[in-house]
Amino acid sequence: MATALTDKLSLLVKKISGQARITEENVADMLREVRMALLEADVALPVVRDFVARVKEKALGQEVLGSLKPGQALVGIVNKELAATMGEGVADLDLAAQPPAVILMAGLQGAGKTTTTAKLARHLIQKRKKKVLTVSGDVYRPAAIEQLKTVTAQAGADWFPSDPSQKPVDIAKAALDHARRQFYDVLLVDTAGRLSIDEALMAEIKALHAELNPVETLFVVDAMQGQDAVNTAKAFKEALPLTGIVLTKMDGDSRGGAALSVRQITGAPIKFAGVSEKIDGLEAFDAERHAGRILG
Numbered sequence: 001m002a003t004a005l006t007d008k009l010s011l012l013v014k015k016i017s018g019q020a021r022i023t024e025e026n027v028a029d030m031l032r033e034v035r036m037a038l039l040e041a042d043v044a045l046p047v048v049r050d051f052v053a054r055v056k057e058k059a060l061g062q063e064v065l066g067s068l069k070p071g072q073a074l075v076g077i078v079n080k081e082l083a084a085t086m087g088e089g090v091a092d093l094d095l096a097a098q099p100p101a102v103i104l105m106a107g108l109q110g111a112g113k114t115t116t117t118a119k120l121a122r123h124l125i126q127k128r129k130k131k132v133l134t135v136s137g138d139v140y141r142p143a144a145i146e147q148l149k150t151v152t153a154q155a156g157a158d159w160f161p162s163d164p165s166q167k168p169v170d171i172a173k174a175a176l177d178h179a180r181r182q183f184y185d186v187l188l189v190d191t192a193g194r195l196s197i198d199e200a201l202m203a204e205i206k207a208l209h210a211e212l213n214p215v216e217t218l219f220v221v222d223a224m225q226g227q228d229a230v231n232t233a234k235a236f237k238e239a240l241p242l243t244g245i246v247l248t249k250m251d252g253d254s255r256g257g258a259a260l261s262v263r264q265i266t267g268a269p270i271k272f273a274g275v276s277e278k279i280d281g282l283e284a285f286d287a288e289r290h291a292g293r294i295l296g
């Protein structure tokens with residue numbers, strides 16, 4: 001395990017404490033440690049640069065220079081800035097739409113879309129007392145349709161059968177029609193993912209978005225993805241007006257730097273964190289706690 005940022009900064013401060021005062025140069029040394037800590041946590045380089053520039057501005061605004069414990073003051077600034085960047089606007093799912101409210105799930109294959117769809121169904125049933133229907137648009141992998149059926153049953157929600165010979169848009173339209181007639185509050189639409197970004201996939205999910213007019217378009221991303229999360233996030237942001245992020249596999253041993261990268265690149269709030277494979281393994285995202293984890 002890497003030495004915690006606070007410890008590293010304390011060492012630096014000790015080194016310079018013999019000097020009469022903290023200088024801009026010393027702050028630069030400390031910022032270098034901040035940069036290293038973020039890179040170790042797998043935050044993408046351009047995101048780190050931006051972030052450190054913002055922290056520097058604040059640090060030089062006397063908060064650190066004037067402080068008796070500049071190392072701690074800087075860690076405080078970093079923590080606050082991290083939490084603010086990741087946490088602004090965090091909220092539960094928006095259901096302010098004429099029912100059925102549609103929630104569209106987007107992300108790469110293996111990100112955890114199907115699992116998260118079921119976790120959200122359970123959340124909506126238990127916490128918000130909603131009547132929930134799920135449907136899969138993954139006509140390429142019949143196993144994915146079956147997987148959604150299984151996990152939807154675990155969630156206690158209803159599942160709409162997809163005919164793999166139909167187009168995803170037609171399946172979704174049929175599901176929406178059924179949801180309307182049966183007075184469902186929410187329709188969760190799971191979609192096909194690929195192993196990497198591809199144009200056909202993006203065209204398909206855009207078409208689904210145009211047809212369904214979802215109240216939430218959630219980008220599901222694996223917290224273990226690290227640096228790669230940036231490119232994935234960019235591609236999905238360009239294709240869709242994302243309204244929120246779900247960061248999965250937070251129970252893994254990554255420091256979770258992807259949270260900062262994805263938040264900064266999409267501008268969408270991180271709404272939930274996936275913390276196990278189980279149906280109840282979903283938590284509201286806690287930006288402050290996560291800031292501590294990123295800093296190690």
Ligand code: GDP
Binds near residue numbers: 112115193249274276
């Ligand atoms: P999809 O291809 O995007 O639909 O991904 P899946 O929902 O099939 O998930 C891929 C794998 O990740 C499965 O083995 C899931 O059990 C697992 N998974 C999903 N979310 C989490 C999570 O939050 N924590 C852990 N440990 N595993 C998860």
